[in-house]
Amino acid sequence: MKKIICPSMMCANFDSLKEEVAKLDMAGIDIFHIDIMDGIFVPNFGMGLQDIQCIRKNTEKLIDVHLMIENPGNYIDLFAKLGVDIIYIHPEADKHPARTIEKIKAASKAAGIAINPGTSVETIEELLPMIDYLMAMTVNPGFAGQKYLNFVDNKIKKLVRLKKDYGFKVMVDGAISSEKINELSKLGVDGFILGTSSLFGKNEDYKTIIERLKK
Template sequence: MTKKLLCPSMMCADFSNLQKEIEELDRAGSDIFHIDIMDGEFVPSFGMGLQDFKEIRNKTQKLVDVHLMIMNPGNYVELFADSGADIIYIHPEADKHPARTLDKIRKKGKKTGVAINPGTAISTIKELLPLVDYLMVMTVNPGFSGQTYLDYVDDKIIELVQLKKKYPFEIMVDGAISPEKIAKLSKIGVRGFVLGTSALFGKKEDYAKIIKHLKQEDMEEVR
């Protein structure tokens, strides 16, 4: 089984003690720090900003991704690349020229990411797949934490697993990702999991214990 990539969603972290949060998540074995940028237009809420991104980037040597839930992401990918993002996700619906934007990301030496909403058909992004390093399936409607996992998205994930045989992208999932969902989805071909309040934050156990458990390959699949 391929090693899971566990990605704490820093939107859920305790910003009153951010240094400690990052250090504990880092030591616990997090693979990628996941940062959501929202503009209040593409999604109906505001999220983290460039200064938040820089603060986290400066405090870890781990990979840091940025999920641009914003209109016209092509105007900003170079800014985030220059600020240290390792992976940059865009939503094609928000970009008039997504292929050009992905090319900008690659020319900066960064990994390209495409995020697709629950209502986005695979057919609308299929032409972009040769340009994609990480494809992140939103399993909730983007913009808010604490939502319920949308089971109908599983069919889209299964279809993408088949397409992965042709295109070299990694499949990631984001939204209400519980330990049970990680166990189930990892067995069908999902590589990466964005961790929020369903699996990581706000629990009694410390981060190290939770992440160690989530990385176990013999986690029982909950049906």
């Protein structure tokens, strides 16, 4: 099964974002992952609109935005117009997540939901027929450099079983090491958001790392 590799651009070198995009693109990544935070849903602030514009201008690869913000339905048109391809929302942050997912689809974008470590599958199961991607957070969202929460593995196993019925792709985000990629891909996980645990800040070039991870 082909692994979908998604660099978390929050961890990139912002002294030369354009060059980072080019290096990652040439290295064979699949989706550029952009974290958007509002300081309310999570206690941090993420990337900005200008960062999305820069990445979009310099790659033809898919771009996703992970909206860690309250009331994401108010901002779907804004992000769609910036040229992203996939929009993730947190159902925990939206009073009417089904309506917001419909809004994403109406904008001709792929719809994803992201769920926190403490969010059960049962609370979002009704949304599964509507989505293209489901991203299981394996750390509490908001900050890079956290430890992987092993108890989420049971939830991931449930999601892999459910994807056979609904057709969405299962993604994971948070402290994803090369060992975790190997372990979770065997369970049936499709895609991996990569930060400092396996991609950024290493002594090897991106191409070498990504070729090894895809194997």
